[in-house]
Amino acid sequence: MNRPPDGPARRLTGPEAHERRITELEKRVTFSSTTIGLLFALPMLALIFVFFYWPSGQALFWAFTLEQPWGGGNRFVGFRNFIQLLEDPVYWGSIARSLVFGLSSTVLAMGVALLLALFTDRELRGSRLYRTVFVWPYAIAAPALGLAFRFILAPEAGLLSLINHAWPGLWNPALDGKDAMIAVIVAFSWKYVGYNFIFFLSALQGIPRAQIEAAAMDGAGPLRRMRDIQLPLLTPTLFFLLVINITESFQDSFGIVDIMTQGGPARATELMVYKIYFDGFKGLDYSGAAAQSIILMLLVIMLTVLQFRFIERRVHYK
Amino acid sequence: MVERTPIFNALCQIVLLLGLAMALLPFAIVIIAATHDLRTVNIVPLPLTPGSHFLDNIAEAWVRADLGRKLFNSVVFAGCVAAGKVILSAMAAFAIVYFRFPGRAAIFWAIFITLMLPLEVRIVPTYSVAANALQPFQAIFDVVGLTGLVERLTGYRIALEWPLLNSYPGLILPLVATATGTFLYRQFYLTIPEELAEAAKMDGSGPLRFFLDMLLPLSRPNMIALFTIMFVWAWNQYLWPLLVTTDPNFGIAVTELKTLIPSEFGLPDWNVAMAGTLLIMLPPLVLVILMQRWFVRGLIASEK
Numbered sequence: 135m136n137r138p139p140d141g142p143a144r145r146l147t148g149p150e151a152h153e154r155r156i157t158e159l160e161k162r163v164t165f166s167s168t169t170i171g172l173l174f175a176l177p178m179l180a181l182i183f184v185f186f187y188w189p190s191g192q193a194l195f196w197a198f199t200l201e202q203p204w205g206g207g208n209r210f211v212g213f214r215n216f217i218q219l220l221e222d223p224v225y226w227g228s229i230a231r232s233l234v235f236g237l238s239s240t241v242l243a244m245g246v247a248l249l250l251a252l253f254t255d256r257e258l259r260g261s262r263l264y265r266t267v268f269v270w271p272y273a274i275a276a277p278a279l280g281l282a283f284r285f286i287l288a289p290e291a292g293l294l295s296l297i298n299h300a301w302p303g304l305w306n307p308a309l310d311g312k313d314a315m316i317a318v319i320v321a322f323s324w325k326y327v328g329y330n331f332i333f334f335l336s337a338l339q340g341i342p343r344a345q346i347e348a349a350a351m352d353g354a355g356p357l358r359r360m361r362d363i364q365l366p367l368l369t370p371t372l373f374f375l376l377v378i379n380i381t382e383s384f385q386d387s388f389g390i391v392d393i394m395t396q397g398g399p400a401r402a403t404e405l406m407v408y409k410i411y412f413d414g415f416k417g418l419d420y421s422g423a424a425a426q427s428i429i430l431m432l433l434v435i436m437l438t439v440l441q442f443r444f445i446e447r448r449v450h451y452k
Numbered sequence: 453m454v455e456r457t458p459i460f461n462a463l464c465q466i467v468l469l470l471g472l473a474m475a476l477l478p479f480a481i482v483i484i485a486a487t488h489d490l491r492t493v494n495i496v497p498l499p500l501t502p503g504s505h506f507l508d509n510i511a512e513a514w515v516r517a518d519l520g521r522k523l524f525n526s527v528v529f530a531g532c533v534a535a536g537k538v539i540l541s542a543m544a545a546f547a548i549v550y551f552r553f554p555g556r557a558a559i560f561w562a563i564f565i566t567l568m569l570p571l572e573v574r575i576v577p578t579y580s581v582a583a584n585a586l587q588p589f590q591a592i593f594d595v596v597g598l599t600g601l602v603e604r605l606t607g608y609r610i611a612l613e614w615p616l617l618n619s620y621p622g623l624i625l626p627l628v629a630t631a632t633g634t635f636l637y638r639q640f641y642l643t644i645p646e647e648l649a650e651a652a653k654m655d656g657s658g659p660l661r662f663f664l665d666m667l668l669p670l671s672r673p674n675m676i677a678l679f680t681i682m683f684v685w686a687w688n689q690y691l692w693p694l695l696v697t698t699d700p701n702f703g704i705a706v707t708e709l710k711t712l713i714p715s716e717f718g719l720p721d722w723n724v725a726m727a728g729t730l731l732i733m734l735p736p737l738v739l740v741i742l743m744q745r746w747f748v749r750g751l752i753a754s755e756k
Contacts, residue, residue: 161549161550161641161642161646161649162646163646163649163650163653164550164551164552164649165550165551165653165658165659165662166551166552167551167658167659168551168553168554170551170658170659170660171547171550171551171553171556171659172547172553174543174544174546174547174551174659174663175543175544175547175548175559177540177543177544178540178541178543178544178563178629178634179544179559179562179563181540181625181628181629182562182563182566182629182630182631183588184581184585184588184625184629185578185581185625185626185629186566186569186574186629186630187562188577188581188587188588189574189577189578189580189581190569190574190577192577192580192581193574193576193577196576196577246471249467249471250467250468250471253464253467253468254468256461256464258461258464258465258468259465260465260468263472264468264471264472266741266744267472267475267476268471268472268475269740269744269747269748270475270479270737270740270741271475271478272740273684273733273736273737273739273740273747274688274733274736274737275687275688275690275706275709275732275733275736276688276690277690277706277707277709277710278688278706278709278729278732278733279478279733280709281709281712281713281725281726281729282478282481282482282726282729282733283478284713285481285482285485285722285725285726286477286478286481288722290494290496290720291493291494291495291496291498291720291722292481292485292496292498292722293481293497293498295496295497296496296497298496299496324474324478327475328475329751332748332751332752333752336748336752350455355455355457355460356455356457356460357460381570384572384573385570385571385572385573388572388690388691389688389690389691389706392690392694392710393709393710393713407572407573407575407691410575410576411575411691414575414576415576415579415695420576420580423576424576424577427573427574427575427576427577430573431569431573431574434568434569434570434573435568435569438567438568
């Protein structure tokens with residue numbers, strides 16, 4: 135073992151630090167019994183083997199095979215499932231919609247949360263109240279707020295129906311695909327403002343007070359300080375949240391879509407996970423759904439890798 | 453801060469108050485709509501003064517969505533997922549941090565990689581595993597030739613089967629199988645001074661004793677934080693419970709929301725729908741309000 139001479143307690147800095155921290159930071163004092171160590175890890179390992187690795191492997195298997203309609207096992211078909219998928223405009227449609235949904239809700243949720251966190255951090259009157267309430271939306275189940283927003287945004291009752299009183303037929307998420315997409319984005323963003331707020335505020339509070347006071351002494355006003363000190367120091371958090379928000383927009387959107395629009399009207403809100411669910415469990419096309427899963431997995435893995443590469447850089451700021 | 457900026461401060465307050473209104477509006481609408489009767493709830497715009505039908509609507513939603521049974525199932529489900537996470541991750545992290553055996557790094561990465569793919573992404577094959585949780589082992593035995601060998605020797609054909617559909621383990625286990633908690637514990641164990649383990653060893657304590665008598669009591673704050681975020685997370689799960697529980701006896705509250713949507717050609721009884729929504733979203737909200745400090749702390753620690 136070529137551990138650094140001054141032992142694991144040494145503070146690692148620099149871009150390679152993250153990698154080292156994860157794999158090399160170790161205890162000097164350890165227990166030697168291999169059996170007991172393995173026994174401690176065993177329950178978790180058994181679970182992830184059965185419910186993570188096996189299914190992921192199976193997804194690969196299905197993606198490259200086709201089930202015989204009259205039974206008799208699966209036939210290897212190479213990339214045909216993927217080619218079929220990629221030639222299907224409906225599938226490209228679901229990717230495009232997922233991107234529109236993911237990007238707009240991310241921008242909306244992060245923008246609002248950043249503004250609220252920056253202002254809350256100024257510790258004006260009532261900041262304790264803000265700090266408490268802005269977290270609440272994240273506690274609500276996506277489908278529950280889906281139902282709440284379905285009512286609030288309903289064309290014939292609730293709140294937004296007011297618009298239809300003034301201009302009949304202007305707003306109708308049940309018929310107009312664009313309206314439906316807006317409704318889903320608003321509901322999802324509302325929840326994730328709460329999530330982003332938690333992280334932005336905690337990052338802001340991590341900035342040393344002295345830095346901000348020094349800037350203030352030099353005559354920088356609050357806006358200037360936000361632009362030149364707080365925002366640059368927030369970039370790691372910004373990037374981290376960007377990735378998390380987009381990943382969550384793939385997964386956590388299912389409940390909202392299923393309750394609010396069921397993918398409609400006319401597929402206008404059929405996002406990727408919803409299509410996998412629909413093809414796999416309603417259409418019983420396991421091979422097609424598995425191929426879609428693989429593509430989604432690759433997408434999510436790409437995002438995660440991107441995120442880890444950036445965390446390495448974050449060490450610089452600390 | 454050090455300077456006076458009354459105009460900017462006022463602007464901030466306006467934005468924050470606006471944010472507060474937006475954050476509270478959906479809660480307010482759900483509560484207000486749940487107090488009206490069928491006629492009032494459909495008036496445009498919705499009257500913002502509460503009506504007097506709150507208890508009727510709650511009772512109606514309770515019966516329609518079978519909430520007695522479903523809320524109970526949700527508590528069991530979310531409680532077990534959170535407890536399972538708290539216990540299994542503490543153990544796995546202990547193995548990773550405090551032992552040095554061959555393959556330890558491999559175990560670390562095997563657990564670490566599960567962070568990458570959430571359940572929703574691999575939902576189809578996970579569902580097929582849940583139909584028989586021992587299927588992976590059966591397949592391995594078949595391929596290795598163990599099944600054939602045993603059959604020839606003893607005449608008994610190995611057929612491992614443990615169907616998990618429509619059962620509590622089926623709901624719970626796949627959601628426990630991720631790495632989130634393991635890393636929370638790992639980070640925490642790494643901050644514990646070396647001297648502690650050293651002293652324990654010197655006093656003749658084995659690993660089990662050290663884990664139970666020193667590490668677990670020390671990690672109580674972590675456990676509370678992890679339990680809180682995992683309970684909320686599990687309570688709010690939708691897709692997996694929707695697939696696994698077709699038998700209403702095992703259904704959970706959140707998937708019942710679907711039965712509360714007013715049907716297109718039926719009565720637009722949004723008052724009942726909102727009463728049900730209120731009941732279903734309340735438990736995790738109350739938990740977050742009561743445990744906010746732990747919730748925020750756990751969330752931030754587990755994501756980093």
